[in-house]
Amino acid sequence: MRSSEPIxxxxxxxCTGCRRCAAVxxxxxxxxxxxxxxxxxxxxxxxxxxxxxxxxAYAPDHLEPADGLKAKRLQRGQLPSVREPLFAAYSTGQxxxxxxxxxxxxxxxVVQCAPxxxxxxxxxxxxxxxxxxxxxxxAALRRLKFDRIYDTNFGADVTIMEEGTELIGRxxxxxRLPMFTSCCPAWVKHAExxxxxxxxxxxxxxxxxxxxxxxxxxxxxxxxGVDPAKIYSVAVMPCTCKEFECSxxxxxxxxxxxxxxxxxxRELAHLxxxxxxxxxxxxxxxxxxxxxxxxxxxxxxxxxGGVMEAAIRTGYELVTHETIPNLQLDFVRGExxxxxxxxxxxxxxxxxxxxxxxxxxxxxxxQVKAGQCPYHFIEVMGCPEGCVSGGGQPKLLLETMRKSxxxxxxxxxxxxxxxxxxxxxxxxxxxxKLYKDFLGEPLGHVPHHLLHTTYQSREKAVSPISAxxxxxxx
Amino acid sequence: xxxxxxxxxxxxxxxxxxxxKACELACFAVHNRDNGVGTAVGTVTMPVLPRLYVIRTxxxxxxxxxxxxENAPCAGACPVQAIRQQDGVIAIDAEAxxxxKACALACPFxxxxxxxxxxxxxxxxxxxLQERRDSKLQRKTRITAYKCDLCRNxxxxxxxxxxxxxxxxxxxxxxxQDRNPYPACVAVCPEKALQLVEVGTGSSRSLNREGVIF
Ligand code: SF4
Ligand code: SF4
Ligand code: SF4
Ligand code: SF4
Numbered sequence: 001m002r003s004s005e006p007i008x009x010x011x012x013x014x015c016t017g018c019r020r021c022a023a024v025x026x027x028x029x030x031x032x033x034x035x036x037x038x039x040x041x042x043x044x045x046x047x048x049x050x051x052x053x054x055x056x057a058y059a060p061d062h063l064e065p066a067d068g069l070k071a072k073r074l075q076r077g078q079l080p081s082v083r084e085p086l087f088a089a090y091s092t093g094q095x096x097x098x099x100x101x102x103x104x105x106x107x108x109x110v111v112q113c114a115p116x117x118x119x120x121x122x123x124x125x126x127x128x129x130x131x132x133x134x135x136x137x138x139a140a141l142r143r144l145k146f147d148r149i150y151d152t153n154f155g156a157d158v159t160i161m162e163e164g165t166e167l168i169g170r171x172x173x174x175x176r177l178p179m180f181t182s183c184c185p186a187w188v189k190h191a192e193x194x195x196x197x198x199x200x201x202x203x204x205x206x207x208x209x210x211x212x213x214x215x216x217x218x219x220x221x222x223x224x225g226v227d228p229a230k231i232y233s234v235a236v237m238p239c240t241c242k243e244f245e246c247s248x249x250x251x252x253x254x255x256x257x258x259x260x261x262x263x264x265x266r267e268l269a270h271l272x273x274x275x276x277x278x279x280x281x282x283x284x285x286x287x288x289x290x291x292x293x294x295x296x297x298x299x300x301x302x303x304x305g306g307v308m309e310a311a312i313r314t315g316y317e318l319v320t321h322e323t324i325p326n327l328q329l330d331f332v333r334g335e336x337x338x339x340x341x342x343x344x345x346x347x348x349x350x351x352x353x354x355x356x357x358x359x360x361x362x363x364x365x366x367q368v369k370a371g372q373c374p375y376h377f378i379e380v381m382g383c384p385e386g387c388v389s390g391g392g393q394p395k396l397l398l399e400t401m402r403k404s405x406x407x408x409x410x411x412x413x414x415x416x417x418x419x420x421x422x423x424x425x426x427x428x429x430x431x432x433k434l435y436k437d438f439l440g441e442p443l444g445h446v447p448h449h450l451l452h453t454t455y456q457s458r459e460k461a462v463s464p465i466s467a468x469x470x471x472x473x474x
Numbered sequence: 475x476x477x478x479x480x481x482x483x484x485x486x487x488x489x490x491x492x493x494x495k496a497c498e499l500a501c502f503a504v505h506n507r508d509n510g511v512g513t514a515v516g517t518v519t520m521p522v523l524p525r526l527y528v529i530r531t532x533x534x535x536x537x538x539x540x541x542x543x544e545n546a547p548c549a550g551a552c553p554v555q556a557i558r559q560q561d562g563v564i565a566i567d568a569e570a571x572x573x574x575k576a577c578a579l580a581c582p583f584x585x586x587x588x589x590x591x592x593x594x595x596x597x598x599x600x601x602x603l604q605e606r607r608d609s610k611l612q613r614k615t616r617i618t619a620y621k622c623d624l625c626r627n628x629x630x631x632x633x634x635x636x637x638x639x640x641x642x643x644x645x646x647x648x649x650x651q652d653r654n655p656y657p658a659c660v661a662v663c664p665e666k667a668l669q670l671v672e673v674g675t676g677s678s679r680s681l682n683r684e685g686v687i688f
Contacts, residue, residue: 016493016494016495016528016530016535017493018492018493018494018495019492020492020494020496020664034492035493035535056494056495056496056498056499057494057495058495058498058499058522060521060522061521061522083518083519083520084515084516084517084518084519085515085518085521085522087515123512123513123514123516123517124514124516124517125516125517126510126512126514126517127512128513129513266515266516269516270516394513394514394515394516395514395515395516396513396514396515397499397500397502397503397511397512397513397514397515397518398499398500398503398504398513398630398658398661398662399496399500399662399664400500400630400661400662401513405513
């Protein structure tokens with residue numbers, strides 16, 4: 001099974017042992033002596049890909065035999081047409097398989113794109129940092145011969161409906177508080193590894209990606225009149241951990257994988273270039289309905305604080321039955337590793353916290369273990385600024401650009417939200433219709449079957465060193 | 475012309491360098507904007523060709539690059555005068571370079587390398603020579619010498635802001651109008667192992683020595 005293969009690797013031939021990757025790894029999964037090739041402890045690694053983003057040790061291709069580089073690309077799952085340099089820390093890709101499937105006319109190819117792809121994809125084509133291109137992205141996916149262009153943002157809206165209802169239920173009953181978000185697979189894996197006793201504090205919601213996956217092969221298949229078994233469901237993600245998530249055993253609907261394969265932003269760019277598509281001159285095209293229609297709330301899932309902001313926009317109105325006075329919730333925006341706020345929802349004083357970057361979560365986990373955590377709802381994102389800074393996002397050539405890259409991608413996400421006509425998940429007409437025609441009530445029987453999941457303890461049996469070997473080499 | 479003024483240079487402190495090669499990558503990136511090299515790795519369609527090299531021994535790593543020698547031996551060796559002293563930098567005119575390797579042999583530091591020339595991200599053909607490749611006669615790729623030019627005529631995006639005081643004493647504006655005060659390698663080094671050193675702009679010899687010798 002795919003999920004047992006490690007996704008993050010360090011190439012011992014290229015690693016210089018500078019250990020900058022170890023400095024950004026939030027879970028101390030990188031093991032080794034300075035100046036020697038490093039290894040990844042696959043058990044601890046949360047597959048966030050931050051090491052992949054920071055590593056600057058590249059293969060000096062003019063000095064190496066071309067065959068060696070070719071073999072390395074193949075080993076990494078890269079298309080042979082890729083020209084960019086190879087770095088020591090890398091994630092294995094799935095573009096080869098996706099290219100093959102796209103040429104298979106017997107398959108019904110469906111794709112979804114995470115909120116953070118449209119603000120970063122253009123960087124791979126030399127456009128300025130954070131350039132917003134949802135229309136070109138949809139057009140490129142259509143040129144790649146996907147039959148349906150859907151959107152993870154739609155799943156984000158569904159997540160708000162389910163998670164918001166779950167939260168209100170838990171706050172009212174006082175049970176299993178605080179409730180943690182479960183959209184970030186790196187965070188979920190970390191919780192399963194480092195705090196298995198707290199797993200029932202995680203929302204039972206699947207991530208937006210898996211929700212869309214489940215809906216594509218049920219609701220979407222029905223709408224399009226196709227056999228779910230013929231659907232090949234691809235997700236384009238800013239995150240190297242999403243491939244791990246889609247391979248989890250429990251992510252199945254009626255015996256079919258919800259998401260068949262995940263590619264990263266960088267791999268989508270490789271596929272576009274490989275197909276000879278002139279990205280810069282593509283027209284703006286739209287997403288397909290129904291699973292491609294999203295609200296502004298869905299699109300801000302790409303930044304830290306976004307899930308919280310989207311949840312509050314809907315939660316406020318569900319609890320108070322009044323219109324929320326201000327849609328821009330500045331108190332959850334920002335870049336600090338931990339932000340907290342108190343939100344007045346009618347009578348209810350909701351205490352929330354936003355964690356950006358896994359290294360900030362251990363203090364909170366300790367508080368919860370000690371029964372002293374004051375918050376009701378906690379958003380956790382593994383990467384330092386949320387998915388805009390994910391491990392599958394365009395990698396920067398200059399470290400000096402990191403801050404401005406994240407800033408530009410973030411403001412692009414917020415701009416996208418502010419230009420949407422519908423900015424609250426529960427007001428998205430496609431969501432209203434989905435619940436009316438198919439899902440019924442949030443947390444009801446059908447949503448429970450399709451959209452919710454359980455977690456597993458990954459408490460350690462193997463020794464870290466042997467796991468490191470298994471993770472570090474191929 | 476001020477007689478006391480000498481060429482600036484970038485020097486590395488081996489004790490600080492961790493061998494990450496960020497300096498090499500940054501050097502390549504800022505010198506190849508014409509080759510379509512943007513901010514993201516995905517924009518690169520050519521080999522990474524830096525103008526400084528991180529060398530590695532058993533006990534240390536550190537980058538080596540051009541010392542901007544006052545009596546540059548490379549310039550003396552160049553048969554076509556492609557190497558000139560310009561605005562406080564020893565610079566190679568890539569178009570004039572005939573790829574003869576004399577400079578590379580003359581440099582006592584190994585700071586010059588010869589590689590294929592690129593234009594628009596693709597190999598630049600040599601106008602006259604042909605060679606047999608894939609059993610066909612094809613135009614040979616142009617070869618040219620590359621060396622550190624202190625990021626002359628380049629822009630370092632985010633460089634000065636993020637570099638902070640990383641540039642050591644920084645360049646005096648008068649000495650180098652078109653030279654970036656923070657060469658790309660200096661700006662990106664996470665360990666601040668690199669420093670742009672201005673020699674001869676101070677008032678005393680001891681200051682000069684301090685700048686050059688650690
Ligand atoms: S993987 Fe990259 S960042 Fe990590 S130690 Fe090796 S060279 Fe340095
Ligand atoms: S993927 Fe993330 S968790 Fe795994 S080694 Fe890299 S930085 Fe650490
Ligand atoms: S960037 Fe700094 S630490 Fe890294 S190799 Fe260059 S000089 Fe050494
Ligand atoms: S290339 Fe070598 S010889 Fe020429 S100026 Fe630089 S260090 Fe001196």
